[in-house]
Amino acid sequence: MKPTLLMAALAAAPALVPLPAAAQDLVTRNRVGLADAPNTLTFRLTAYDLYSSDPATSEAFEDLFSDFIEARPDWKIETQLQTGNIGQEQARLLQQTQAGRGPDCAMIDSSRLALFKDTGVLQPMDMVFSEDDVADLFPYVREAVTNEAGEVLAWWWFTDLRVLYRDTSVVPEAPQTWAEAQEAGLAAVEAGREGLLFNGGRWEGTAFDWLANFWAQGGELVDADGAPVFAEGENREKMLAAIAYYQNLVESGASPRRVTAIDDYDAFTAAAAAGTASMFVGGNWQYGQLRATLPEEQFANWAVSELPGPAPDQRATGTGGWTIAALSEDEEKRRLCGEIVKEIYAGPGNAAQGLLPTSAAIYDQYDAYDGAEYDLFAEALENGVARPGAAIYPEISNQIQIMLGNVLSGTAEPEEALDAAAAAVQAAYDRQ
Amino acid sequence: MRPAPDRGPGAAHPAPWLLPAVLVLAAFYAVPVLDVARLAVSDATLVRPASGFSTQALRAILTDPALPQVLGTTLLFVAVNVVALQLLGLLIALTIARGERRGLHGMAAFRTLVLAAWVVPGIANGLIWSMLFDEAPYGTLNSLLAYVGAGPVAWLSDPRMALVSAVIANLWQGTAFSMIVFYAARRGIDPTLYEVAALDGAGPWRVFTAITLPLLRRAIAVNTVLVSVQTLNTFDSILALTGGGPGRATEVLSLFTFNTVFYNLDLAGGAVLALLLFVIGMGMTLAVLAAGGRGEA
Structure with a gap:
């Protein structure tokens, strides 16, 4: 050897x-x-x-x-x-x-x-x-x-919710409504920051975060039997209103076009750390991440509030x-x-x-x-909405991601995109 | 009288000798393919086993309004990649071969560097490029472009540009494979031919078109088949890079299959799409072999 x-x-x-x-x-x-x-x-x-x-x-x-x-x-x-x-x-x-x-x-x-x-x-x-x-x-x-x-x-051992994070040095007052959120985003852009950031890429976070805007109006994705109804009757109008909110944010410049490529909450933490973000729709767990990531004086500027709704008394958040x-x-x-x-x-x-x-x-x-x-989290949880307990939910989420991606990138009109999503979900539901 | 060629043991009765290989191939390739075909004509989902014969999944998938867009995206993605992979692979292989012939230092390191990209897993490749393409104000590529007064480029948020970005990521990873194939084929060409061409005073372009390219014809055909099938099956890097978005802008057939199974829980539909992938891959292979693969090496 x-x-x-x-x-x-x-x-x-x-x-x-x-x-x-x-x-x-x-x-x-x-x-x-x-x-x-x-x-x-x-x-x-x-x-x-x-x-x-x-x-x-x-x-x-x-x-x-x-x-x-x-x-x-x-x-x-x-x-x-x-x-x-x-x-x-x-x-x-x-x-x-x-x-x-x-x-x-x-x-x-x-x-x-x-x-x-x-x-x-x-x-x-x-x-x-x-x-x-x-x-x-x-x-x-x-x-x-x-x-x-x-x-x-089963035991649901922790829950989470979505809230609006804002840098108070740029956005002093928490936007209460969609219109105020758009105004605040435009003001932030004028101040040299990015406007309101949110998930818009092809992943579950995009659908789930956005659904709060649909739920805030009382919209329902499925009926009592678990059948998809999100594009029918009043739900359809609520869907279109929620789509229009995001579309207006992007088209007005209150949100950057890059949101359609954001598919990770960490992107918001990174933007906050880089000092380019002014507001974002994030998860409650990011508060601790921001505290750990940002210098103390920078973190002191950040605050959380409930997600804006179509009106101040219409709020929801996904849990x-x-x-x-x-x-x-x-x-x-x-x-x-x-x-x-x-x-x-x-x-x-x-x-x-x-x-x-x-x-x-x-x-x-x-x-x-x-x-x-x-x-604040406990208060917001009072308006918490869980995803529906229906087997069709993953496909509804998939189609909402596609719908938002198409509308925000300008390749489809809201009604056309909603119809396509509804047809695809119904076809999937029929075969489940 | 010429001696009879040595045919080896078993040449007269090859069947028993081939049987083990046939059984292994059948067990590991034919049985799964047949099982996919069985699922394609069933009503199986991920939460419910097949209860009988059904063509519903077949009809639903083939009439799905999303399918034409997905096929179009797939066709574009594969076509651009196959052409670019061949050109880049050939360029790098010939550069290395030329460098080696001239005794340049660093050719082995260069070859290793190119190969390094090939060993990166698809998911990691997607993540690496998603960081490079990041459109945030501090994004890597856009920051570099800003230094030279260009950009920013909507790498991933613009539907058309997102497909270009997916192609770039795939090229970065896949070029090494083409390079290896062409490098090996180039090294197999008799150097005497190049010496004769040099004596005759042939220029580089003439040498390339009259010697190198014709003698690489077989390698090009084989490489076309291999990279076509590889690219057709690419989904992990796209999944990590764009997830198929924005909308369906980068959703290729393999990713569509993945989504059908894991979002829709539609096993039968996924099996139909897998068969479609198989048919397209087989069709491309046969077409390429018929067009250029049967010539002399």
Whole structure:
């Protein structure tokens, strides 16, 4: 053996010797707990907490998961990461679960929860959540996570909402109406900034953020049976009014044309950090990101307010977030899944990231929610609207993205684009 | 009397020797294709298995008003890419070959640099170019253009320009493959031919049109087939770059298929589109081979 190979073999030898259990790492890239623990729970999660790229967040969740698994030495949790492509990941999760190859416990996007409920793959976790726990949930959350029998089929562990961010040095007063938002955008452009930024690219965020303008007028996407009705009767007029709002913003110059290429909330944070943004429609979680990104004196200029409506008393905001559900029929695994939610995510996990809990009690329990911005978020949540629990929603969203892209880039008139979207959604619905 | 050529064992009865290869091909290629064909004539969705034979998906997809636009975008995207990939790949391959012949330093590094783009995954390619094309006031390419008093360019927000941007991203990544094919073919040409041409006083253009190009004909045909099929199947870089937008401006057939399955949950419709992709790819291959692939190398 050559000397270098011998040295390499000697250097690698310690790695081949089994370590005592106490020395093994409890949290790895694909496991929480000891590798030789007799019981295994598979858990599919997003990359925003335990495996977050933000060291503070991942460390907080590593501590929570370590405490959790130390109290259950007979268990290990095999973790499976989802990518950020929600549509593809959630479709794959559903398909695998139906085929009996899914994980025991998984994070399900709130917009897809109804689809999972309809297909009957969610397993109750009532043994973990009391009636009081359920009663403390926000009404739209409670309705979404329980079935007709009152069983808890998932736990919506955080919610989010869209708000209007503005640099008060350029836009001192919060625009209350669409007209005021356009005026403020034009004034910001005159001051050398970009006007009102919003998602306009081809992704879910575009449809969801914009739908607040439709919902603010009382519009409905689907009827009680889940059939699409967004282009019928009064809904049609409300759709056209909401399209006209965005179209006017772009055509007047109050919003830059580049909005049709924005497909990521981080673009707004970047623009704020670069000092080019004046206003944007963003998620509540961006408040913490701005605080962490901007210099203190620059951050002091930024404020949040409710999204403008057609009139001051007509407001809405889209509420999203993630749920966790048990997909295994095994009672022990269902229990463990529920306990992960209760002991790690809903409460300490919320506070660690500043994510909005779905239970009123948690807001009082943690100091993290003492900031003034949370009062505004709580106020705005009163006008919160969740995406409809209908299997056709993903296609409605897809067609709204296409419709807005075509109108804002000037390749279609609003009525023509709405008709095309309605026809495509109806055709998809007929075949579902 | 000439000796009989050595035909090797099994030449008289090739079937048993071919059987393993045929079985592997059938298992890994034919069965999935047949399964896609089965799904195409069913009513399967991602949440409901097929319940029987149905041509509804076939009719719905073929009469979808969006399909002509998607096919048009796909045709334009593939045609421009195939032509440009050939030209750029050939240009780089000949540049490297010429550089090597003259003993220029750095040719290996240049070749490696071009190849580096090829190993970048499609999604990463889309993300890299989306950062470069960013239209924000601090966007990379527009900032560079501003230095020379040009721009800004609506790289991704203008529907026509968005397709051009998608083509640029694909060219950046795909040129390396064409370069490899042409470089290998160019190295296979007998150098004596070039020496004779030099003795005859032939200029560079004459050498290119009379020797290089004719002898690369087979490589061009093969490369056309390969890059056509590759480009036809491109969707990951477009997904990351534009998502198919604005509107449907950059939604090519493969991305349309992806959206049909994962937004519509329409497995049968996606299978119809996958078959359409297969037919178009096969048609292009046969057409290219018929037009230029059967000549002498």
